[in-house]
Amino acid sequence: MAQEASANFSRVPILDWSLLSTPESRVKFIEQLRHALINVGFLYLAHPPVAREDMDALIQYTPRLFDLPQEEKESIRMANSPHFFGYSRLGAELTKGKTDQREQFDFGTPYESQWKPGDPEYLRLWGPAQWPKEELIPGFKETYLRYLAQVEQLSYEFIGLMAEAFEIPEEALAPFFAGRTRPKPGILQHRSKIVKYPARKEGESDQGVGPHFDGGFLTFLLQASDHPGLQVQNLSGEWIDAPPIPGTFVVNIGKALETVTQGLARATSHRVLSPPPGSTPRYSIPFFQNISQDICVGELVLDFKPEILKLKESRGPLGAVDSVNYGEYGQYPTGYVNLIGRVKSHPDVAQRHYPDMFKQLFPDGLPAQGSAY
Template sequence: MSASASFTSIPVLDFTQTLSPATKPGFLAQLRDTLINVGFLYLQNPPISHDVQDTFTAKGLELFHLPLEKKLKIEMVNSPHFLGYSRLGAEITALKPDHREQFDFATELPAPGPDEPLYRNICGPNQWPDEITIPGFRQALELYLSEVHQLSTTFTALIAEALDLPPTAMDGVFDHPQQHKLKLIKYPPPPASQVDDGIGFQGVGPHKDSGFLTFLLQATPHRGLEVQNKSGEWVSAPPLPNTFVVNIGRALEALTGGICTATTHRVCLRPDNFVDAEGNSLGPRFSFPVFQGVSPDLSADKITLVVPDHIRALVKDEKAKSDAEATFNQMFKTSIGEGTFVARVTSHQDVGQRWYPDVLARALQGQREFSA
């Protein structure tokens, strides 16, 4: 694929190729091309225990079967850290409510102290469901998150190598301990009356992930995830057996000056995505992404990443470079945590209204002025 060509499918990279000196160079070359030209990939044969993944998936589905009153005991509005349960339609993307119900969890961390910056509240302790209600849920989730954390560490080193950098080149952009955010998402079939023009109903509106990398487990066989190529066309990313979908976030794009591409994507809920080939109902779609974030305190003066010129020369799209520079300046003009915090406040406005009403008011005013 040339740097100017638009992709028409999502590349599949086999993780097992990284385990042999004979096949690793081919993997890194394929990864380099994908980082520059696509920003999305299927990672086949990821090093995640099948037992851990299956147990986590089963417990995740069980969580959604709880009665509403038990879900509301851990509703996100109770957490200043944006963790917990969100009702259907509670999150907003691209200024429209998403047709999804979800639970947000993260690496368990203590709440920030009173002298720490306000944006540090994007990190903190989880709200856990009652152990009696779902025995073993917390253990299953933390085991799964631990294995994905190990994969994210390995994959970060592979990205560095694909850019002809030392494997440890990006270690300094993370906190220790590093927080990963995990969403458990349920997409019910769309209301028949609200599907129009054949486009579909908004499961999640068009957006780019804000973090470093995303590791997505598509837990059911539904189609719906779509990725936008450089021509503006939407490319389907259906579930493939024994794969994760991995995509680049805006932080990684900014850190590499646009070499790694953060790609716009969405979840589109069409009625035909909720039936199998024989027309039988598949029920709701379930999706479990893990978001690898960088340190909230990261700012431009703390970034020392220098990508070699011969790698930079592979990026031919000047607009992409310009956009990445603007993204870098916006994300890191103070600290990345401030931008992430404001984004959470505007995405979860009930949480913002309860815990950070002044921040929410300023952010909404800024949105109105920007769109005027």
């Protein structure tokens, strides 16, 4: 159960999925995973069990998605969807008071809405995604759904490996996944985005997206171009580069997972810088693993062996970081926490589909931009 002497990190570790193929190398992978979860909160996953041809095909589709005519993109704008799926124009969101220079589409794994009048509003968050017309980008939806199904399965397998690293039974995590650690497709809905960060103009801010934590349990990021820009904040507050490595995912811990593990798994502040003037755009494709919407993670904190829990002491005290979002985890059901974040980030959607919460959070009416915090 060795830990590195210095828990503060200066690089994001690379873990190789192929180490799981033999009992001897599996032990090495689990040790590396334990270190990454506790001390870094981020890792690269090499040779993941997702078809490389599907990863590459999705990367090839990505610029074509943003090259669709603007009126076609606007026809599936997010304001149409009570589930917050669809297109968001460049500069629609703020983070920490500054505009995020990104254009994006939000999609999700297939799910039929279960919400009915009288149910908690947050149950409306899950439902069908909006897709561009098939004739405009043939094969895109089929490729993306095939990719999402594989990453969803990977996310459940990864949860099992995390349980192994923390020496808890995998069943201990079942309550967060509708009573199963590896539910069938369609029982939960997970979100994904395809994001474009255009090159900044001379004199413009370099904020592609400002410092933030992810929610949920795990994020699997496919960096879909060779541009650097993703940065991770270490314990000293320094920003560490996480440049693209072909064929890998960047995996990071969400705030809900940090909460249920008593801070053993660490949600790490991160940001994206825009490409420099004259560059081509940066593209990225994150997958956000969700958990059951009615779970209040503060009431289902996991128990660990004392010697495992003590490992987080070796990293030392956390320094000041630039991210503060998702502080509501532990207080409310997960679905409600996510709805708060969505409404703050996309008030135009809330004004149309969640008018009561909109009025509560925006008593002065619709702001020019959304802001999660």
